[in-house]
Amino acid sequence: MADEDRRKFLKVATCAIGGGVGLVVAAPVLTLLADPAGKITVTTPSAPLDLGPAEQFRAGAEPRKVDIIAPIVKDAWMASRNVVLGAAWVRRTAPDKIVALSAICPHLGCAVGWDAGAGNFLCPCHDSRFSAEGAKLTGPSERGMDELPLQVVEGRLQLTWVRFKPGQTNREQA
Amino acid sequence: MKAAVERFLRERGLGGDGAPAMIAGGASFAYVFGAVLMFLLVVEAVSGAALAAFYSPSSTDAWGSVAYLQDQARLGWMLRGVHYHGASAIVIVCGLHLVQTALYGAYKKPRELVWWLGILLMVLMLAWAVTGYVLRWDQAGFWANKVEVGIAAASPVIGEAIKKLALGGNDYGNLTLTRFYALHVLILPAVIGAVVVLHVKLARKLGPTPLGDRAQVMQPRWPDQTLRNVIAIAMVFAILLAYVVSMHGADLAAPADPSAAYDARPLWYFRWLFELRELAGSAEKLVAMATPAVVGGALVALPLLDRGPSRDPRRRKLFLGGLAGLLAMIGGLTVASLVADAGNDELAKRDAKAEQRAQLARKLARENGVPVTGAGDVYTTAPMAIARGLFATRCKGCHDAGSKDRKGPVIAPGHGNRAWLTAFIKNPSGDEFWGRTKLAKAETAMKPVEGLSAADLEAVVELTYAETGATDVVAAKRDKGAAVFDSMCGDCHARDEGQPGAAGPGLAGVGSRAYYLSFIGNPKSAFHMGHDKSQMPRFDKELTLVERDALAEYLVWLRTASAADLAKLDPL
Numbered sequence: 001m002a003d004e005d006r007r008k009f010l011k012v013a014t015c016a017i018g019g020g021v022g023l024v025v026a027a028p029v030l031t032l033l034a035d036p037a038g039k040i041t042v043t044t045p046s047a048p049l050d051l052g053p054a055e056q057f058r059a060g061a062e063p064r065k066v067d068i069i070a071p072i073v074k075d076a077w078m079a080s081r082n083v084v085l086g087a088a089w090v091r092r093t094a095p096d097k098i099v100a101l102s103a104i105c106p107h108l109g110c111a112v113g114w115d116a117g118a119g120n121f122l123c124p125c126h127d128s129r130f131s132a133e134g135a136k137l138t139g140p141s142e143r144g145m146d147e148l149p150l151q152v153v154e155g156r157l158q159l160t161w162v163r164f165k166p167g168q169t170n171r172e173q174a
Numbered sequence: 175m176k177a178a179v180e181r182f183l184r185e186r187g188l189g190g191d192g193a194p195a196m197i198a199g200g201a202s203f204a205y206v207f208g209a210v211l212m213f214l215l216v217v218e219a220v221s222g223a224a225l226a227a228f229y230s231p232s233s234t235d236a237w238g239s240v241a242y243l244q245d246q247a248r249l250g251w252m253l254r255g256v257h258y259h260g261a262s263a264i265v266i267v268c269g270l271h272l273v274q275t276a277l278y279g280a281y282k283k284p285r286e287l288v289w290w291l292g293i294l295l296m297v298l299m300l301a302w303a304v305t306g307y308v309l310r311w312d313q314a315g316f317w318a319n320k321v322e323v324g325i326a327a328a329s330p331v332i333g334e335a336i337k338k339l340a341l342g343g344n345d346y347g348n349l350t351l352t353r354f355y356a357l358h359v360l361i362l363p364a365v366i367g368a369v370v371v372l373h374v375k376l377a378r379k380l381g382p383t384p385l386g387d388r389a390q391v392m393q394p395r396w397p398d399q400t401l402r403n404v405i406a407i408a409m410v411f412a413i414l415l416a417y418v419v420s421m422h423g424a425d426l427a428a429p430a431d432p433s434a435a436y437d438a439r440p441l442w443y444f445r446w447l448f449e450l451r452e453l454a455g456s457a458e459k460l461v462a463m464a465t466p467a468v469v470g471g472a473l474v475a476l477p478l479l480d481r482g483p484s485r486d487p488r489r490r491k492l493f494l495g496g497l498a499g500l501l502a503m504i505g506g507l508t509v510a511s512l513v514a515d516a517g518n519d520e521l522a523k524r525d526a527k528a529e530q531r532a533q534l535a536r537k538l539a540r541e542n543g544v545p546v547t548g549a550g551d552v553y554t555t556a557p558m559a560i561a562r563g564l565f566a567t568r569c570k571g572c573h574d575a576g577s578k579d580r581k582g583p584v585i586a587p588g589h590g591n592r593a594w595l596t597a598f599i600k601n602p603s604g605d606e607f608w609g610r611t612k613l614a615k616a617e618t619a620m621k622p623v624e625g626l627s628a629a630d631l632e633a634v635v636e637l638t639y640a641e642t643g644a645t646d647v648v649a650a651k652r653d654k655g656a657a658v659f660d661s662m663c664g665d666c667h668a669r670d671e672g673q674p675g676a677a678g679p680g681l682a683g684v685g686s687r688a689y690y691l692s693f694i695g696n697p698k699s700a701f702h703m704g705h706d707k708s709q710m711p712r713f714d715k716e717l718t719l720v721e722r723d724a725l726a727e728y729l730v731w732l733r734t735a736s737a738a739d740l741a742k743l744d745p746l
């Protein structure tokens with residue numbers, strides 16, 4: 001019986017040591033794999049981006065797609081210059097007002113296009129339609145297109161690039 | 175409950191690995207090596223999977239992603255260290271495993287296959303290490319791989335084909351990395367896994383070979399042997415982890431640079447071959463290829479030669495002696511190679527320099543990121559790196575205070591600031607200014623400006639200083655300086671844009687970036703030194719606009735910089 005007890009102790013000891021080693025192996029692996037979760041691995045510029053002279057956008061003209069280009073983006077180990085982040089549809093809605101709508105569909109993030117025939121926006125993925133002002137018309141999108149902050153500084157358009165969470169009625173920054 | 179679970183699993187084909195539950199001769203610490211190796215293989219697989227989640231096998235990105243792992247990802251350095259030094263641990267434990275097996279005569283009939291599979295596994299492990307070392311794409315891994323592939327390429331007939339297949343083409347590049355990566359993380363693990371399964375299955379089926387008269391003792395494998403295994407595993411892992419922490423992971427040299435000389439050294443377990451190759455002289459490639467084949471052949475032949483029935487080591491002195499001699503030769507050559515390097519002061523100096531460069535590259539990668547053009551360009555992200563590099567190669571000879579054959583004015587921190595301008599006006603042909611140029615000796619050379627009141631001198635200095643575009647100009651002084659300029663300097667010089675003076679260089683924008691850009695491009699132009707025969711060559715053909723502009727920017731920066739500022743910049 002003493003031999004039985006001894007074996008039982010040996011089994012517990014084996015499992016304890018083995019489990020301990022397993023934990024010590026697993027902990028740093030999981031730590032490393034979880035590392036990107038708490039970090040900004042791809043930077044987006046916080047300063048407004050220059051879109052050129054404001055006068056190029058004329059009243060009455062159709063919305064124009066403007067590429068949003070970041071001067072520098074740091075992506076994990078790499079630093080890239082002049083990176084296209086996305087696009088915005090820019091239009092002069094009144095003599096003193098220019099509006100920029102993010103081309104990212106608020107439904108599931110596809111690229112929204114301008115349907116010149118219908119005079120409104122159409123997302124090619126799930127057929128969400130938005131008015132020229134960006135209001136939701138038909139289709140599955142939960143909300144209208146997202147307006148991006150714009151300002152005119154010394155005659156030049158300055159746009160602040162913001163991403164919003166898709167698939168919800170309220171507009172929340174991603 | 176436990177019985178029910180066990181029955182459920184057993185009925186469905188699970189539970190029990192088919193190995194005998196009892197160990198003939200009893201459990202022993204002599205049998206732990208296989209289990210330790212198994213554990214280390216799992217550690218390599220798990221750490222490798224974590225590293226693969228960060229690694230990018232491309233010639234522009236590989237080094238950057240490894241540097242990111244080492245210096246930025248949390249515990250990335252530790253996983254790199256565990257993976258890299260874990261491979262060393264595998265090599266060491268493989269050696270111990272081999273010695274134990276040989277000592278106990280466990281290669282003898284009917285266990286020859288287990289032995290041969292073990293030899294095959296050792297070869298595969300070494301190949302695994304080779305394919306892993308190049309992935310970091312740093313100087314160390316790159317040059318070590320170049321030598322290894324070079325040796326393989328010297329094989330008769332198939333050498334060139336091996337090289338092309340290994341590199342994925344005619345030269346090192348993206349396909350080299352994708353290839354070695356596929357080999358390292360998919361193909362070799364699959365092959366090694368299959369061979370390991372066979373090796374372990376056979377070894378367990380045939381059981382251990384106890385020495386002496388212990389054969390009659392029977393002990394259960396679980397937990398008697400298992401406990402010994404986990405104790406050994408815990409000890410090995412503790413040593414490995416302690417070593418990894420003490421080394422802060424694995425080293426990482428500067429990004430691979432095919433143009434930079436580097437003292438390539440193989441991984442330590444190939445050092446004996448490296449030393450042997452050195453000793454072999456002109457027959458080096460033959461030796462480098464033939465020796466592993468001879469050593470491997472001897473190990474494979476061992477069970478065929480030692481066929482006697484006895485496993486008693488005392489009766490196998492010849493074979494064990496031969497094996498000991500082989501291992502002693504490998505160990506001796508390894509030590510000789512390491513000792514030779516340790517005693518080489520020149521090598522130590524080059525290594526220290528290479529390490530300095532590696533640290534600089536890693537610091538720049540951490541702070542600025544690696545450029546899209548590749549990790550080798552990380553140095554260009556240092557402040558004014560392009561300009562300082564050009565200055566060192568193209569300008570220093572004539573313009574550095576420390577240059578023996580300086581021909582022009584000294585260019586140093588403070589160049590073109592108020593103090594510099596004041597000193598220049600007082601003595602333009604001073605040694606640090608035009609003193610060493612031919613034009614200082616010409617009759618038309620500018621004479622020291624004398625007879626100015628201190629206030630007037632200050633005013634004309636402020637006026638000239640304002641031309642640099644500096645933002646701290648005192649307007650009142652500058653305006654006063656305009657009148658002084660007209661009376662004292664205007665006979666020779668002009669301040670109007672693009673206008674050369676009547677007998678000297680135009681001074682519009684002097685000391686500004688645009689001025690320097692124009693001057694460097696063509697100092698002999700009418701606006702600049704056209705009146706005098708400047709010795710300085712024009713650089714508008716030799717340097718690109720971007721390069722000249724970088725130099726101009728650097729000269730502007732020097733005006734407000736101190737010697738300490740210059741010393742603080744990252745070395746090039």
